[in-house]
Amino acid sequence: MARIALVTGGQRGIGAAISEHLQKNGRTVVASYAGNDEAARAFTERTGIPTYKFDVSDWDQCAAALKKIEAEVGPVEILVNNAGITRDNTMKRMDRKAWDDVIDTNLGSCFNLCKLVWDGMSSRKFGRIVNIGSINGQAGQYGQVNYAAAKSGIHGFTKALALEGARASITVNAIAPGYVDTEMVRAVPPDVLEKIIARIPRGRLGTADDIARGVAFLTADEADFITGSTLSINGGQHMY
Numbered sequence: 001m002a003r004i005a006l007v008t009g010g011q012r013g014i015g016a017a018i019s020e021h022l023q024k025n026g027r028t029v030v031a032s033y034a035g036n037d038e039a040a041r042a043f044t045e046r047t048g049i050p051t052y053k054f055d056v057s058d059w060d061q062c063a064a065a066l067k068k069i070e071a072e073v074g075p076v077e078i079l080v081n082n083a084g085i086t087r088d089n090t091m092k093r094m095d096r097k098a099w100d101d102v103i104d105t106n107l108g109s110c111f112n113l114c115k116l117v118w119d120g121m122s123s124r125k126f127g128r129i130v131n132i133g134s135i136n137g138q139a140g141q142y143g144q145v146n147y148a149a150a151k152s153g154i155h156g157f158t159k160a161l162a163l164e165g166a167r168a169s170i171t172v173n174a175i176a177p178g179y180v181d182t183e184m185v186r187a188v189p190p191d192v193l194e195k196i197i198a199r200i201p202r203g204r205l206g207t208a209d210d211i212a213r214g215v216a217f218l219t220a221d222e223a224d225f226i227t228g229s230t231l232s233i234n235g236g237q238h239m240y
Contacts, residue, residue: 002026002028004074004075005077005078006079007029008080009031009082010030011033011043012039012043018080018082018211019049020047021213022080030073031043031049033053034056050073052069066117075117079117079127080219081109081129081154083105083106083109085102102146107153114161121170122168125168125169127168128219129171129173130175131158131174131175132154132175133151133175135178137151138151151176158173169224171227173231175230176230177234178232179196179206179234180205181206200236214233
């Protein structure tokens with residue numbers, strides 16, 4: 001029977017690529033989304049991957065969604081914490097809401113979802129968790145103290161949780177993408193984008209598929225001796 005994988009933020013951009021790669025690798029995939037019903041419907045029609053709408057930063061919504069997924073599809077054996085937002089500003093201009101929103105969505109969601117699948121993975125003696133961090137959580141970025149803090153927190157969260165899961169055959173790893181060709185990056189002014197690409201030794205932006213292949217590797221049944229690691233997929237821009 002195919003293992004069941006939940007990808008948060010799994011119907012757009014990097015998340016969609018992850019969902020589709022896992023599906024191609026024989027996983028039964030479900031994807032979460034936050035708000036765009038039309039995009040979610042289109043994704044499901046195109047891929048056959050069911051989508052579930054809930055706020056990953058809200059414990060009660062996560063708990064209700066996991067209960068529904070388990071009843072309709074089965075227990076989650078592979079979890080990819082990909083959902084994330086940005087609320088960029090300098091410290092001078094950032095308000096507490098922008099801080100809380102990013103920390104709760106990007107980092108708090110990792111606690112919510114991991115907590116909810118943990119007992120089941122432990123009892124079955126199998127689990128694969130991949131948390132999506134960022135190059136900016138490793139190197140920092142101007143105007144992103146909230147985002148950088150949340151993503152840096154993911155890397156520490158991953159290492160600590162990996163120690164707890166090792167004896168139960170649950171692996172917990174992170175991926176730190178560099179600059180990837182997504183809607184958000186494409187919105188950057190062309191002259192700024194040129195400078196970003198100039199700092200990438202490979203000479204190009206990453207693709208969503210570059211990240212998805214990393215997730216497929218770390219969530220394979222055979223990847224049972226890799227845990228507590230952060231895989232940097234950034235074209236050599238930051239070697240950490």
